[in-house]
Amino acid sequence: MDVYCVNKKEFISHDRDEGSFGSHVAWDADALFIIPKEMKSEHAGPLMCGGATVWGALSQYNLKATDRVGVIGIGGLGHLAIQFASKMGCEVIAFSGTESKKAEALAFGATEFVATKGLKDLKHIGKINQLLITTSEQPDYDLYNLCNDGLLILKVP
Amino acid sequence: MLPGGTIFPLTVDFDRTPVRMLKLIFSGLSIQGSAGAPRREVRRMLKFCVQHNIHPTIMTWPLNQKGATEALKTLKDGKMRYRGVLVAQ
Numbered sequence: 001m002d003v004y005c006v007n008k009k010e011f012i013s014h015d016r017d018e019g020s021f022g023s024h025v026a027w028d029a030d031a032l033f034i035i036p037k038e039m040k041s042e043h044a045g046p047l048m049c050g051g052a053t054v055w056g057a058l059s060q061y062n063l064k065a066t067d068r069v070g071v072i073g074i075g076g077l078g079h080l081a082i083q084f085a086s087k088m089g090c091e092v093i094a095f096s097g098t099e100s101k102k103a104e105a106l107a108f109g110a111t112e113f114v115a116t117k118g119l120k121d122l123k124h125i126g127k128i129n130q131l132l133i134t135t136s137e138q139p140d141y142d143l144y145n146l147c148n149d150g151l152l153i154l155k156v157p
Numbered sequence: 158m159l160p161g162g163t164i165f166p167l168t169v170d171f172d173r174t175p176v177r178m179l180k181l182i183f184s185g186l187s188i189q190g191s192a193g194a195p196r197r198e199v200r201r202m203l204k205f206c207v208q209h210n211i212h213p214t215i216m217t218w219p220l221n222q223k224g225a226t227e228a229l230k231t232l233k234d235g236k237m238r239y240r241g242v243l244v245a246q
Contacts, residue, residue, distance in 0.1 A: 001195040021220075033199055036207045046213040046240035047202065049193070055202040056194030057165040068159070077167060079214055079239040084202075087209040104214075104238075127159040133166045141175045146164070146186075 003056075046076065054081035057132055058088065065089030070128040071110075072144075073135030074101045081132050082108040093128060095139075116143060161185045213240050220245045 002008065011018045019025030035044045054077050063069070069085040071078050072095040085092045086109025094110035096102070102113045114125055122143060133139060158164070164176065164186060176188060194202065206212065216231065218224030220243040228241040 003193045003195055031196070033196070033203060036203055038207045039203065039212070042215060042217055042242045042244050043212040044203070045242050046215060047206065048199070050240060051202060051206075051213065052194040052199050053167055053191070055205075056198060057167060057189070057191040059194065059198050059201065060191070061163060061165075061189055073168075074239075076213075076237070076240045080211070083209075083211045084205070087205070087211060127162075129159050129162045131158060131162065131164045133164065133168050135168055138166075138168060138170055138172070138175060144158075146158070146176045146180050 047080070050076040051080050053077055054132060054134065055084060057081075058084050058130075061130075063088065063090065063130060067091075067129040068093060068126060070095060070131040072131065072133045072139050074105050074108075075134065075136065077134035078132075079104070079108055081134055082110050086110065090130075093125065116140075119143060121145065158184060158186055161187075163187045163189050165189050165191055167191065214238055215240045215242045217242045217244050219243070 009015060019027070033048070035041065058069075058081065063085075065088060067090050069081075069090045070093045071081045071085070074082070074094055074096045078094070082092050082094055082105060091112070092110045093112045093114060094105040094108075095114045095116055096105065097115065097117050099115045102115070105113050112125070114122065116122075116139075122145065131144070162184070166174070166188060174188060180186060181188070216228070216237060218228045218241065224243055228243060231237050232241060
């Protein structure tokens with residue numbers, strides 16, 4: 001996959017003059033995208049980074065239409081992840097700190113909305129196949145039952 | 158998580174993973190790293206967006222010093238819904 005190419009030369013790590021703020025730029029056509037005429041340029045911009053990040057996760061790892069997809073964090077990435085997964089046919093469970101983004105999350109296509117602030121656990125939430133973490137900082141993994149100390153009891157005869 | 162489920166930590170982070178190994182083992186979970194999307198998938202995404210009328214929710218400012226300053230303030234105040242775009246004039 002080209003994003004993991006060992007010989008790639010990309011913006012910042014190899015080239016800081018990629019031309020975004022210029023009026024014209026010459027680039028290899030293989031590395032460019034034709035923006036569909038139905039799409040506004042200002043909408044295409046966020047899709048190239050945040051959109052591609054969540055699309056990459058949803059499109060390349062055997063997601064099924066019957067999967068329950070969790071999206072933690074409703075922001076630049078999360079609001080697109082909800083729309084993509086929902087249109088792909090999945091049930092989408094949106095997790096946010098407070099209730100403030102509930103109406104928007106449901107409008108983006110989320111089937112369930114969970115405000116996590118004050119919750120001790122998520123046992124009342126149905127389990128999830130694919131969990132996308134799109135918060136700006138790491139969420140509380142304890143809440144999602146991903147880091148609690150598993151207690152293994154061995155019976156010694 | 159359902160057994161066999163996948164966790165995608167898309168948040169950029171320099172720390173070690175906070176997920177316990179035991180959880181991964183006994184629930185058969187995977188942590189799947191993912192950075193962006195290959196060009197083929199970006200093209201498919203654009204087509205999918207047109208087909209399903211998906212677009213980012215954006216706030217726009219003109220691409221100049223004033224616009225950039227206001228956009229960054231909105232971002233710092235946590236009021237960006239959900240992407241800020243500086244539009245070339």
